[in-house]
């Protein structure tokens with residue numbers, strides 16, 4: 205019968221489809237098959253039908269680093285049991301070349317690769333991975349796909365298409381800016397035109413809590429995972445809408461992308477990298493923050509607003525304006541650019557500034573934000589040229605200075621904006637300069653690292669070139685008081701003495717909620733040596749005062765904790781013993797050397813002269 209024939213063909217084709225990966229025809233694409241239902245104990249098995257090769261050997265790789273992170277993570281560390289097969293199922297020889305690379309012999313007959321992944325969330329076996337870059341496999345809850353931790357690539361075949369066939373538990377949905385070919389109750393099929401695009405588009409698979417915001421030019425999806433349900437996509441939708449309207453207005457009335465996905469993961473886990481934050485992409489951003497009870501919702505929403513503004517502004521830079529080091533990004537041999545002050549600093553400046561000019565925060569709140577940045581930046585090496593630090597941010601010697609990009613980097617952005625306006629009698633802004641540079645360069649046309657300062661000078665004035673060379677490319681300290689006064693901010697510098705503990709670095713133990721010594725610094729610091737502090741010691745009290753988050757910064761001297769040369773300092777630490785216990789020990793040393801530090805206080809000055817009024821008006825855009 206005609207009818208039954210069609211029916212049986214349908215059955216056969218359905219049957220062959222559901223078993224397709226044993227018979228998938230090889231072509232030029234990477235054809236990936238993952239079944240989320242097969243995940244156990246933070247692991248996930250993966251199958252890849254490889255592109256067809258004619259060479260005898262191929263290298264299969266995972267990235268050492270991905271764009272936007274400025275840190276080497278070696279994603280190959282999370283891959284095990286990698287096996288290669290020909291079409292008949294015979295195993296081919298595989299040898300591991302380094303942390304991220306596998307060499308496969310007999311590649312002419314290579315058909316399939318299988319491997320086991322371990323999630324990066326909660327991993328403590330090595331350098332921890334910042335969660336917004338990582339992966340998590342939590343059956344029944346969520347699967348976080350930052351694709352550099354899931355999918356690999358063959359050397360020389362990074363431009364080939366990817367087809368991802370993901371079998372999922374019923375009720376789960378894949379939130380992403382990737383194109384979905386197909387979505388059924390149990391299967392989602394995504395496509396990516398190349399590896400870089402795949403890495404640029406993370407995915408959340410979970411029971412969806414989503415909301416959208418529609419602009420004429422752009423569709424925005426918000427996807428939230430909050431195990432305690434203290435915060436929902438609907439809560440965030442309202443805030444993000446207000447913020448995106450502000451950013452849109454600031455950027456000339458149009459969002460610079462046609463689609464965007466916000467992925468918010470709120471964590472209830474105590475084992476993490478110790479950092480919270482987010483990572484930007486061209487069409488999405490992924491956030492990792494603590495899960496908060498409903499009472500703390502408004503606090504969390506205001507925290508998120510600044511981070512969301514920061515990540516979204518990244519569409520401007522580095523995503524649409526960057527140097528060759530970023531544009532021709534090498535996943536396995538990354539090279540740094542000198543201009544983190546632009547990619548991260550100007551972005552962080554604009555995150556606050558856009559909120560100020562769009563009326564989302566008050567001038568007083570903005571002053572507090574600058575104050576925090578000035579105080580934060582004072583903990584870093586202020587005479588290390590910023591371009592040099594940026595270029596060397598991946599080296600062990602300078603990686604601890606990296607976080608200053610969000611502090612001093614943002615202050616550099618503010619100084620430039622003010623000075624560019626001053627030089628142009630209020631007519632030109634930093635964003636105008638960036639827009640001109642995007643017109644000239646843009647996403648696919650990187651600038652040369654060494655030429656950027658000259659380019660900016662050509663668009664502005666010699667004084668701006670001098671500022672860049674002296675304070676961003678050189679070791680001189682920026683005269684913040686003078687520059688910020690031009691738009692009506694008063695900065696007070698309040699001096700205090702502190703023990704010189706250069707190189708002593710502290711982390712945070714999430715289980716004990718105490719600060720922990722992670723580095724005792726270079727040898728030869730008499731005070732640190734006399735004290736006898738050790739890596740692993742956790743800080744309990746100083747001179748009898750318990751150490752809390754509020755006073756932690758002042759352990760070695762502050763306005764409140766006044767110290768001077770010749771004083772004896774007593775620090776009580778909890779020192780870890782074998783078996784997981786701690787022993788409390790009092791360490792003593794006499795202070796032999798101090799240095800003068802400053803606290804910054806920033807206020808809005810209402811008493812302005814005509815020049816200040818003009819410039820403030822230009823800077824505030826009204």
Ligand SMILES: [Zn+2]
Nearest residue numbers: 514518548551
């Ligand atoms: Zn950033």
